[in-house]
Amino acid sequence: MAVVSGARSLTYAELNARANRLAHRLIGLGVRPESRVAVLLERSTAVVVASLAVLKAGGVYVPLDPNQPAGRSEFILRDTGAVALLTDRAPAEIGFAVHAPIVRADEDFADEPAGGAATMSGC
Known part of the structure; x- marks a missing residue:
């Protein structure tokens, strides 16, 4: 196992x-090298998947604490110029203004290739 969180686990192949x-x-x-991607997730296997995905896309991982005040998260999102927000929450549950695409990190993305990301050779 590569990642275990509660009853959920991922093998290295599943994580990759x-x-x-x-x-x-x-x-x-539109995530490119050095693009900032905000990540608003509770502790789970999704956090590891999200952080690895941001790196594979060439982006910079900007963690947002789900327990901090919404105003603080909104400020960080705006201040960093994040080009996307990865979350496990519905848009109505986020609690602050988001002016970037919202990606549900808990989706399957079965329509996307499982092979290496375009900016990462050999992944």
């Missing part, structure tokens, strides 16, 4: 495939 699919989605949204 999910991260590649999410990285392809991020690249499709």
